[in-house]
Amino acid sequence: MxxxxxxxxxxxxxxxxxxxxxxxxxxxxxxxxxxxxxxxxxxxxxxxxxxxxxxxxxxxxxxxxxxxxxxxxxxxxxxxxxxxxxxxxxxxxxxxxxxxxxxxxxxxxxxxxxxxxxxxxxxIILRQSYRVSCLYNEWPILENKLKDIQAIIEEQTFDAEGISLFIAITDDKFQELNKFIANLTRGREQLFIKPQQ
Incomplete structure (x- = not known):
């Protein structure tokens, strides 16, 4: 470490x-x-x-x-x-x-x-940044999950469709969160690696 x-x-x-x-x-x-x-x-x-x-x-x-x-x-x-x-x-x-x-x-x-x-x-806790989106009615459930896994919300934007987020999580939480998001959004969303600037 x-x-x-x-x-x-x-x-x-x-x-x-x-x-x-x-x-x-x-x-x-x-x-x-x-x-x-x-x-x-x-x-x-x-x-x-x-x-x-x-x-x-x-x-x-x-x-x-x-x-x-x-x-x-x-x-x-x-x-x-x-x-x-x-x-x-x-x-x-x-x-x-x-x-x-x-x-x-x-x-x-x-x-x-x-x-x-x-x-x-x-x-130093190493984290990877990802992009994910959800509908407004899905946000409270996703927000609680992000707190549970100690995700860091780096950026969030709101539009007519819902919320788009950039989050940072440790590698060991990726599978768990990705599966959770797929279930929550009925397969509509998944985690995407944040592009390097």
Missing amino acids: LYTLITPFTINEEIKKSRFIVNAAPINSAEQAVDFIAHVSDINATHNCWAWKLSHQYRFSDDGEPTSTAGRPILAAIEGQSCDNVVIVVTRYFGGIKLGTGGLMRAYGGSASHCLQQAPLTA
Whole structure:
């Protein structure tokens, strides 16, 4: 199971007189990650190293530290803590003692891991979006079923015929709901996967 942060979270660590400030946040898009990085990075710091992961997409930056000593260890920390939809920025203020390649990797990866270990996390529930329609007299029955299976109503529109919905459900509820809709509408309706935009 994968997890993400409930809210943004920050910790501070000191490693051999260098100060590391770790800012982490949940994200739903690459744009959110970029905005968060810009928001928490300190131009007066020695380095603002970061990584983010969003399903199969990921990016990282060493921001002037030796190659693969900062961004990649931060990304490894995200994956190592079974997290996704997360961005982490580790801001370093140099304290005068060089850490060496191994020391940098441990400092950046370790501080990112410590942040995620202390942050309030929640499980990521994967859902698929579907389109379905029903008549007005069928809606109260369908609405109750959607509540029972914890479906998320993403969008609904009303017209002369009835109601059209976009809903999101977990994969294990698909067969049950599709059969329910077929019975309710006497075979007139079924779930259709929402087209990608």
